[in-house]
Amino acid sequence: xxxxxxxxxxxxxxxxxxxxxxxxxxxxxxxxxxxxxxxxxxxxxxxxxxxxxxxxxxxxxxxxxxxxxxxxxxxxxxxxxxxxxxxxxxxxxxxxxxxxxxxxxxxxxxxxxxxxxxxxxxxxxxxxxxxxxxxxxxxxxxxxxxxxxxxxxxxxxxxxxxxxxxxxxxxxxxxxxxxxxxxxxxxxxxxxxxxxxxxxxxxxxxxxxxxxxxxxxxxxxxxxxxxxxxxxxxxxxxxxxxxxxxxxxxxxxxxxxxxxxxxxxxxxxxxxxxxxxxxxxxxxxxxxxxxxxxxxxxxxxxxxxxxxxxxxxxxxxxxxxxxxxxxxxxxxxxxxxxx
Amino acid sequence: xxxxxxxxxxxxxxxxxxxxxxxxxxxxxxxxxxxxxxxxxxxxxxxxxxxxxxxxxxxxxxxxxxxxxxxxxxxxxxxxxxxxxxxxxxxxxxxxxxxxxxxxxxxxxxxxxxxxxxxxxxxxxxxxxxxxxxxxxxxxxxxxxxxxxxxxxxxxxxxxxxxxxxxxxxxxxxxxxxxxxxxxxxxxxxxxxxxxxxxxxxxxxxxxxxxxxxxxxxxxxxxxxxxxxxxxxxxxxxxxxxxxxxxxxxxxxxxxxxxxxxxxxxxxxxxxxxxxxxxxxxxxxxxxxxxxxxxxxxxxxxxxxxxxxxxxxxxxxxxxxxxxxxxxxxxxxxxxxxxxxxxxxxxxxxxxxxxxxxxxxxxxxxxxxxxxxxxxxxxxxxxxxxxxxxxxxxxxxxxxxxxxxxxxxxxxxxxxxxxxxxxxxxxxxxxxxxxxxxxxxxxxxxxxxxxxxxx
Numbered sequence: 001x002x003x004x005x006x007x008x009x010x011x012x013x014x015x016x017x018x019x020x021x022x023x024x025x026x027x028x029x030x031x032x033x034x035x036x037x038x039x040x041x042x043x044x045x046x047x048x049x050x051x052x053x054x055x056x057x058x059x060x061x062x063x064x065x066x067x068x069x070x071x072x073x074x075x076x077x078x079x080x081x082x083x084x085x086x087x088x089x090x091x092x093x094x095x096x097x098x099x100x101x102x103x104x105x106x107x108x109x110x111x112x113x114x115x116x117x118x119x120x121x122x123x124x125x126x127x128x129x130x131x132x133x134x135x136x137x138x139x140x141x142x143x144x145x146x147x148x149x150x151x152x153x154x155x156x157x158x159x160x161x162x163x164x165x166x167x168x169x170x171x172x173x174x175x176x177x178x179x180x181x182x183x184x185x186x187x188x189x190x191x192x193x194x195x196x197x198x199x200x201x202x203x204x205x206x207x208x209x210x211x212x213x214x215x216x217x218x219x220x221x222x223x224x225x226x227x228x229x230x231x232x233x234x235x236x237x238x239x240x241x242x243x244x245x246x247x248x249x250x251x252x253x254x255x256x257x258x259x260x261x262x263x264x265x266x267x268x269x270x271x272x273x274x275x276x277x278x279x280x281x282x283x284x285x286x287x288x289x290x291x292x293x294x295x296x297x298x299x300x301x302x303x304x305x306x307x308x309x310x311x312x313x314x315x316x317x318x319x320x321x322x323x324x325x326x327x328x329x330x331x332x333x334x335x336x337x338x339x
Numbered sequence: 340x341x342x343x344x345x346x347x348x349x350x351x352x353x354x355x356x357x358x359x360x361x362x363x364x365x366x367x368x369x370x371x372x373x374x375x376x377x378x379x380x381x382x383x384x385x386x387x388x389x390x391x392x393x394x395x396x397x398x399x400x401x402x403x404x405x406x407x408x409x410x411x412x413x414x415x416x417x418x419x420x421x422x423x424x425x426x427x428x429x430x431x432x433x434x435x436x437x438x439x440x441x442x443x444x445x446x447x448x449x450x451x452x453x454x455x456x457x458x459x460x461x462x463x464x465x466x467x468x469x470x471x472x473x474x475x476x477x478x479x480x481x482x483x484x485x486x487x488x489x490x491x492x493x494x495x496x497x498x499x500x501x502x503x504x505x506x507x508x509x510x511x512x513x514x515x516x517x518x519x520x521x522x523x524x525x526x527x528x529x530x531x532x533x534x535x536x537x538x539x540x541x542x543x544x545x546x547x548x549x550x551x552x553x554x555x556x557x558x559x560x561x562x563x564x565x566x567x568x569x570x571x572x573x574x575x576x577x578x579x580x581x582x583x584x585x586x587x588x589x590x591x592x593x594x595x596x597x598x599x600x601x602x603x604x605x606x607x608x609x610x611x612x613x614x615x616x617x618x619x620x621x622x623x624x625x626x627x628x629x630x631x632x633x634x635x636x637x638x639x640x641x642x643x644x645x646x647x648x649x650x651x652x653x654x655x656x657x658x659x660x661x662x663x664x665x666x667x668x669x670x671x672x673x674x675x676x677x678x679x680x681x682x683x684x685x686x687x688x689x690x691x692x693x694x695x696x697x698x699x700x701x702x703x704x705x706x707x708x709x710x711x712x713x714x715x716x717x718x719x720x721x722x723x724x725x726x727x728x729x730x731x732x733x734x735x736x737x738x739x740x741x742x743x744x745x746x747x748x749x750x751x752x753x754x755x756x757x758x759x760x761x762x763x764x765x766x767x768x769x770x771x772x773x774x775x776x777x778x779x780x781x782x783x784x785x786x787x788x789x790x791x792x793x794x
Contacts, residue, residue, distance in 0.1 A: 013599060020598075027606050063438055204627050205627075
């Protein structure tokens with residue numbers, strides 16, 4: 001390289017240095033601008049435009065979140081700004097800002113949160129991720145009616161409360177179709193005929209996968225010996241959905257929220273009656289089950305097939321019973337492992 | 340009061356003197372200033388004019404060093420929010436991604452810079468190999484190899500930290516590959532994971548390695564590496580060769596080039612981090628392994644070879660590669676053409692031939708093992724035949740043959756080594772690409788095909 005060439009390059013390099021510094025600064029500015037234009041900020045500005053009165057208080061803007069009893073964080077109210085506002089319950093209010101519909105009962109959003117029932121990623125602010133669309137790999141999908149009924153099983157026995165018709169019917173179908181003959185419902189277990197996989201966590205799979213597995217088992221597992229329920233389920237869309245909803249409920253852990261904690265505390269003084277709203281249960285002695293719910297259902301359930309007493313005791317066998325699976329913990333508050 | 344006023348008046352001068360203790364006013368010349376400057380200690384005073392050309396080094400060392408600094412700074416910022424416990428690792432990563440201001444940008448910056456650093460460190464290694472720049476620099480070559488392994492270690496330990504489905508299963512399957520190292524493999528795995536499986540102990544170990552131990556070690560080795568470059572006579576060149584006789588001062592010629600390179604790199608990195616978000620999967624689910632379970636991309640070639648033969652893919656092939664690289668500057672000592680790409684003028688043609696041979700043989704092997712029922716035939720043979728006949732062994736044997744033939748024909752050890760490296764490079768890149776295409780049940784799918792459970 002000659003001196004003149006070097007000199008020429010030197011001049012070029014100084015210009016490129018200037019250009020490079022400017023480019024980097026521009027990119028940094030761009031990053032700040034993009035952060036300011038996050039989808040939730042845009043939504044909040046729209047909300048304030050629609051409800052100018054809220055602009056006066058400063059707490060409407062920014063990330064809003066529910067910190068639930070289960071120590072989960074749900075940031076849903078950041079965009080669903082009117083979710084707990086009775087003045088925004090009208091149908092004319094556009095969707096992300098409308099209040100929650102009736103029927104919440106004692107499920108207070110600031111204690112139970114949103115994702116405990118609705119699924120989705122409560123921490124996410126990106127609408128796609130938060131709503132857990134099926135294309136978002138392995139994230140909890142958002143549950144809409146009737147699939148949201150699967151979430152009820154986190155705390156309630158299927159059918160114990162109104163509004164769980166699908167879940168309840170699914171549980172009956174699970175019994176009626178004989179699923180439990182092969183598929184156990186306790187971790188690491190084997191089915192009665194010793195070849196069905198444990199379904200404790202099957203709810204993790206997405207709905208389409210579960211539907212395929214029910215209707216055409218060989219589609220997902222070529223070597224599957226499970227009979228196809230195509231004929232049984234084809235003309236029964238409600239039954240198929242019910243069974244799917246029951247299967248979806250299987251993944252969910254018991255909700256470690258406020259309700260459970262209160263219930264456990266009161267169990268000490270008022271066993272059984274706390275869970276099963278009926279006559280006061282008696283936990284002393286071998287087994288004196290006075291649970292009206294189970295008493296009513298025990299014939300239908302054919303409890304006597306498994307339980308000598310005719311009425312299911314909590315300690316043994318309960319793990320197989322799809323209706324009682326979710327309630328094992330509550331039962332064990334009164335009954336120890338020997339029953 | 341008057342003293343205070345006088346001091347205030349001379350404040351700038353006092354500040355300047357106070358911040359540079361021991362510097363007398365008469366020392367404030369260009370030479371002294373350069374001697375005091377930290378950045379000039381990384382560089383010599385003059386460099387050979389030839390090494391200023393972009394093709395001499397491709398700037399890969401500077402790029403890798405810049406990435407390290409970017410990673411260190413963004414990593415420290417991420418540490419503010421990250422909580423290394425199984426219960427909170429994933430949720431705190433979600434918080435960084437969704438709620439922390441600039442959190443998603445920082446995470447993406449850290450992730451992409453980490454991936455880029457693995458790539459540039461690897462390219463730097465190739466550049467030094469193919470320019471023969473390791474000549475007479477056995478120590479620095481070994482330090483460089485160590486730095487490359489540390490880069491892999493840092494990238495791998497960082498892979499677990501988001502604690503999502505992707506991270507959990509990728510690290511599970513990668514750490515299982517340690518089992519294929521004879522005698523010590525199981526022990527290494529237990530030491531790394533703190534148990535048999537990825538869990539609380541593994542997370543805290545990976546975190547410690549990722550934020551303290553490995554970066555600390557790396558910083559020390561980087562300092563040594565750069566210091567040795569100066570001590571060994573500057574950037575890759577033979578000081579006695581006539582084309583290296585002319586030199587220019589580092590300031591401004593080299594420094595300006597480096598500054599432009601660093602700024603362009605930072606701009607590109609920031610742009611990538613803004614527009615390409617770092618992936619974050621669902622919460623880890625020990626009941627549902629993803630299918631296929633894949634290692635991080637830089638270990639995919641090992642996983643692909645292991646799918647044919649565990650001992651060869653998991654131990655023999657990587658072991659031979661590593662031992663060969665370590666011995667390279669000791670066995671290959673040709674001084675001619677040091678710092679020039681591919682050594683002697685005739686060598687590129689030789690390398691072209693070995694590249695074509697390597698590619699052809701690789702495609703042939705993959706084709707045979709995928710379509711011709713070789714695998715099912717081997718399954719009926721004794722177990723050892725799987726280890727003797729598989730694509731990894733095939734490429735290893737080819738590289739030995741190419742090495743011997745090139746050595747005899749050209750009478751140049753450098754050409755022989757370069758030819759063997761080319762064949763092994765084809766194998767590593769080829770296996771990586773094939774493994775990248777693998778779908779459920781490790782079946783091969785072309786990139787444009789949809790993955791199905793049943794092939």
